[in-house]
Amino acid sequence: MSTIAPVSLKRRSFIYRLLAAEGAQFGEINGGAVPLHFGAGREVELAAARRLALADLSVLPHVGFKGKGTVEWLTAQGLTIGPDSNKAYRQAGGELAARLAPTEIFLIDSLAGTGALIGRLGSAWKWAESAPRPAQGYPTPRQDSHAWFMVAGEFAPEMFAKICGVDLRRDRFAEGAIAQTSMAKMSAIVIRADRQGRDGRVNAAYHVLADIASAEYLWSCLMDAAAEFDGRPVGLLALQDLEQ
Amino acid sequence: MKIMNCPLNGPRNISEFVWGGEVKPMPDPASVDDRTWAAWLFLENNEAGVVREWWCHVPTSFWFIAERNTVTDEILRTYAAGDVFNTRVEFAPKAAENK
Numbered sequence: 001m002s003t004i005a006p007v008s009l010k011r012r013s014f015i016y017r018l019l020a021a022e023g024a025q026f027g028e029i030n031g032g033a034v035p036l037h038f039g040a041g042r043e044v045e046l047a048a049a050r051r052l053a054l055a056d057l058s059v060l061p062h063v064g065f066k067g068k069g070t071v072e073w074l075t076a077q078g079l080t081i082g083p084d085s086n087k088a089y090r091q092a093g094g095e096l097a098a099r100l101a102p103t104e105i106f107l108i109d110s111l112a113g114t115g116a117l118i119g120r121l122g123s124a125w126k127w128a129e130s131a132p133r134p135a136q137g138y139p140t141p142r143q144d145s146h147a148w149f150m151v152a153g154e155f156a157p158e159m160f161a162k163i164c165g166v167d168l169r170r171d172r173f174a175e176g177a178i179a180q181t182s183m184a185k186m187s188a189i190v191i192r193a194d195r196q197g198r199d200g201r202v203n204a205a206y207h208v209l210a211d212i213a214s215a216e217y218l219w220s221c222l223m224d225a226a227a228e229f230d231g232r233p234v235g236l237l238a239l240q241d242l243e244q
Numbered sequence: 245m246k247i248m249n250c251p252l253n254g255p256r257n258i259s260e261f262v263w264g265g266e267v268k269p270m271p272d273p274a275s276v277d278d279r280t281w282a283a284w285l286f287l288e289n290n291e292a293g294v295v296r297e298w299w300c301h302v303p304t305s306f307w308f309i310a311e312r313n314t315v316t317d318e319i320l321r322t323y324a325a326g327d328v329f330n331t332r333v334e335f336a337p338k339a340a341e342n343k
Contacts (some may be wrong), residue, residue, distance in 0.1 A: 187302060
């Protein structure tokens with residue numbers, strides 16, 4: 001993946017200008033311009049990913065499914081979804097199926113961003129041609145409705161404590177837990193999804209999903225909150241490298 | 245900050261919630277007159293004491309019912325609306341009126 005200009009692709013993050021100003025270098029993943037690294041050197045970004053790092057994953061595939069029969073339909077498609085709401089269930093390909101409510105799933109891709117599962121579900125879902133239609137739920141477009149950030153590193157819970165009322169410390173907010181709450185005065189979905197490093201260490205990581213129209217605002221708030229802990233933006237490669 | 249317990253999401257800051265009016269029994273929409281219907285929609289009893297109210301957890305758009313003492317502003321309990329409204333209501337079209 002060579003470095004590209006984000007404007008050369010139609011799909012790019014809403015905050016690509018902010019990221020470019022911070023030194024982001026972009027590459028193409030699945031047709032979108034993804035910030036791969038920030039030019040500070042691999043070791044610097046890896047260290048940040050362990051301490052406190054922000055990454056913009058908004059371009060990676062994510063989608064929703066909702067309505068009566070949703071979970072049954074997704075299960076028939078091979079997904080593994082447990083009974084509890086506000087819990088994220090990891091899939092075979094590393095995707096996360098976040099159960100926001102009994103009949104609502106927010107599906108985010110693995111950091112490889114191939115979109116394989118999401119693409120397959122997109123082609124498999126069809127509205128029955130005639131009534132009575134089976135209760136199978138329906139897809140909800142999330143790709144362009146939600147910005148998707150990752151906050152990684154051991155200082156992430158302390159940073160969140162400044163902008164979010166829910167206790168996200170690791171002994172209180174279990175792996176896979178979801179909080180749908182207010183973050184920096186915005187509604188946001190927070191999912192704890194720790195990363196198993198190749199050195200055997202578990203690295204704290206949280207997904208943050210929020211209204212994409214306010215992505216610049218939320219990114220600025222996160223960067224501001226992270227500054228106290230020397231947090232910095234990292235590219236996707238640093239997050240992937242941690243666990244390869 | 246005051247804490248409210250959302251039946252879906254658990255205890256949260258009160259700033260995450262909005263009030264949605266009192267829970268009142270719905271008059272039969274097929275037979276009710278306009279004045280009563282408007283009163284049901286728009287007028288609140290505003291009682292002093294324990295009332296049942298609609299509340300919404302904004303980050304999830306989850307509507308539920310809370311019992312609250314309006315004198316002391318204590319929230320006594322909260323529960324999903326499905327605990328109360330557990331049967332489907334069919335809205336038959338109202339017979340056309342000749343004007």
